[in-house]
Amino acid sequence: MTDVKSKRLAGGETFETADRLHSAAIHLLRRLRVRDRESRVGPAQLSALSVLVLGGGPRSLGELAEAEQVRPPTMSRIVAGLVRAGLVRRGKTEDGRRVRLVATARGSRILQEGRRRRVESLAHALSSLSNEDRERLRELIEHLEKVIRNL
């Protein structure tokens, strides 16, 4: 596996793997997106809310913007929508410039429900695999998570 030919082959295969992975991710989310519309909360709001609910508690607007890979003005408006909808509360901090964003009880509930719906669709699709395939899939998702951290 160290001679030139193997490396060239591996590179080409890696490119193809990357291409298929990218395409699979797009199609996966496109299908799951449908279930999200039931919650009446936009996708960016839902994703930001999930950081507050599942991502380990309250944070500032800037931290949230960074977590969501979005500019501060964009996050400012997303948060404004979440606050308007009663899903997030703005709290004070020692530093008067910062805000402390916290999910409300209703925000938590709505997020968990949406998450359940999405994941149920996917779990249903997964159930069509054999137990063996599902087991392998589970192992391999760990590899995927490693890859994503390297992106």
Place this chain on the structure above:
Amino acid sequence: MTDVKSKRLAGGETFETADRLHSAAIHLLRRLRVRDRESRVGPAQLSALSVLVLGGGPRSLGELAEAEQVRPPTMSRIVAGLVRAGLVRRGKTEDGRRVRLVATARGSRILQEGRRRRVESLAHALSSLSNEDRERLRELIEHLEKVIRNL
């Protein structure tokens, strides 16, 4: 693997697998999205263009809307943008109501370049895995494609 306890366990694990898969897909695309901004073509336009370029040739607006899981008025405007940018051409068909949407040479080139950029980022991340892990990931993707067809 057929007694009640195993089934319950498997269900819970499947839910968790689905959850992690969903989260992985979100984060994967969020990172790759950055590279797409270089092309100056919006994400919906890029995705629609990819159907025309990679998805086996020209189609009608309705077919494109269905492929992209979007309503016709939405696709109508996405196509208008692509035509304005010179990436897609509207052709006639026997049925006077339908349009035949074809990617232009420039549209094809722009799409392929963007695809190369995205996939290169991902391939680079994949290259940090061992050969064995990469091989297993390749297998995972086949399972994943099967799952997505079942969604």
Place this chain on the structure above:
DNA sequence: ACAGATTTGTTAGCATAGCTAACTAAATTG
């Protein structure tokens, strides 16, 4: 043949979500 129904796509109008530029307010620094 042709009146009505169906199919295909567009237009209008609304909300969300992305960006940059320019601003305000608070904290830090020299």
Place this chain on the structure above:
DNA sequence: CAATTTAGTTAGCTATGCTAACAAATCTGT
């Protein structure tokens, strides 16, 4: 305490999603 830096908001642009209402072409039944 004046100047700078940091955190967030506001304003204004584009793109993308939706539904409702429309126009044009085709199909259908008599």
